[in-house]
Amino acid sequence: MISSIQILAFLFILVTLAAAADLYKVLDVDRSASEQDIKKAYKRLSRRYHPDKNKDPGAEDKFVEIAHAYEVLSDSEKRQIYDRYGEEGLKAHEDGHQASNPFDMFSNFFGQRSQQQTRRGPTSMTEFEVQLSDIYTGANIDFMIKKQILCDHCRGSGAASDGDIHTCSGCGGSGMKIVKQQIFPGMFAQTQTTCNECSGRGKVIKKVCPHCGGSKVVDHTAHYTLEVEPGMPEGHQVVFEGEGDESPDWEAGDVVLRVRSRKDRGGWRRKETSLYWKETIGIDEALLGFDRNLTHLDGHVVRLRRTGVTQPGFVQKIEEEGMPIHEHRGSFGDLFVEYNVVLPMELSPKTKRKLMEAFVGMEGSSHPSGDEL
Ligand SMILES: [Zn+2]
Numbered sequence: 238m239i240s241s242i243q244i245l246a247f248l249f250i251l252v253t254l255a256a257a258a259d260l261y262k263v264l265d266v267d268r269s270a271s272e273q274d275i276k277k278a279y280k281r282l283s284r285r286y287h288p289d290k291n292k293d294p295g296a297e298d299k300f301v302e303i304a305h306a307y308e309v310l311s312d313s314e315k316r317q318i319y320d321r322y323g324e325e326g327l328k329a330h331e332d333g334h335q336a337s338n339p340f341d342m343f344s345n346f347f348g349q350r351s352q353q354q355t356r357r358g359p360t361s362m363t364e365f366e367v368q369l370s371d372i373y374t375g376a377n378i379d380f381m382i383k384k385q386i387l388c389d390h391c392r393g394s395g396a397a398s399d400g401d402i403h404t405c406s407g408c409g410g411s412g413m414k415i416v417k418q419q420i421f422p423g424m425f426a427q428t429q430t431t432c433n434e435c436s437g438r439g440k441v442i443k444k445v446c447p448h449c450g451g452s453k454v455v456d457h458t459a460h461y462t463l464e465v466e467p468g469m470p471e472g473h474q475v476v477f478e479g480e481g482d483e484s485p486d487w488e489a490g491d492v493v494l495r496v497r498s499r500k501d502r503g504g505w506r507r508k509e510t511s512l513y514w515k516e517t518i519g520i521d522e523a524l525l526g527f528d529r530n531l532t533h534l535d536g537h538v539v540r541l542r543r544t545g546v547t548q549p550g551f552v553q554k555i556e557e558e559g560m561p562i563h564e565h566r567g568s569f570g571d572l573f574v575e576y577n578v579v580l581p582m583e584l585s586p587k588t589k590r591k592l593m594e595a596f597v598g599m600e601g602s603s604h605p606s607g608d609e610l
């Protein structure tokens with residue numbers, strides 16, 4: 238009895254420890270992450286782990302964990318408490334409060350977005366070529382993107398300061414103007430048109446932002462790292478969510494990279510999980526057999542060995558020496574080695590005579606005689 242209670246207590250401690258994973262780590266953000274970063278991270282991760290979509294065992298627990306982290310970190314009061322006092326402080330704070338349902342939270346988050354009909358900026362699609370060896374081994378590749386970001390001086394308003402944004406005097410802020418037109422003597426028609434002084438915005442800027450010249454956005458070079466996973470299929474799309482051009486008029490679209498292997502000068506060819514290599518051998522090797530070393534994409538050596546005759550164009554299959562199979566750690570496709578046979582440009586009379594002697598004695602030789610000798 239006692240021992241089972243002890244085990245239970247021990248398990249309880251384990252469970253508590255597991256639950257207290259760092260909330261910033263759960264959302265994969267820095268402690269200095271902005272509200273926007275936290276929102277983006279939640280958007281990305283909650284979709285990925287939603288049990289409707291992700292059937293992996295543990296996905297639901299992860300989903301609940303993500304929802305909890307977002308609930309805390311998106312609320313500035315709770316976040317402050319968490320930063321200072323950790324989970325314990327939060328528990329004390331939330332005592333008696335009903336914890337949110339992670340599924341309601343998810344549908345609220347995405348539901349509200351669709352109700353608001355937030356316009357999304359354009360998604361940019363870029364073909365991104367990497368070395369085949371990088372796809373073989375996996376690699377992190379740094380790259381830059383030139384894009385527009387909200388001006389950090391005016392935060393996208395286009396005005397030098399908040400005091401320089403005034404309600405339009407032409408329309409009183411409505412963005413519309415009523416124009417009275419006389420169509421007959423004594424008879425007027427009223428038409429409503431977009432205010433020409435503010436272009437319908439209802440606000441005018443008296444002094445434009447000196448940093449962006451009133452355009453609200455500035456050019457920026459952003460740095461990213463592309464994680465090339467071993468065996469990534471050709472054309473695999475890697476999405477950098479919300480990293481497209483920024484504008485005050487829309488929510489930034491995505492940057493999508495389509496990853497492809499560069500046409501390799503080294504002679505390797507890839508088709509899905511198979512690799513192809515052409516090896517050139519001499520006539521002696523084609524006839525007598527050989528033992529050669531082939532240096533693979535990551536530098537390891539594959540032994541190419543044959544005894545007996547190798548026909549030109551013969552393809553040798555070497556299992557498990559192809560490309561890694563994406564998302565199946567430790568599994569590989571096959572390697573196909575095609576043999577080219579090169580003949581010597583000319584033979585010395587002595588070699589010629591010796592070959593004659595050899596071939597005359599050979600069974601099934603199609604050129605049995607040597608008349609000219
Ligand atoms: Zn106006």
Ligand SMILES: [Zn+2]
Binds near residue numbers: 448
């Ligand atoms: Zn500006």
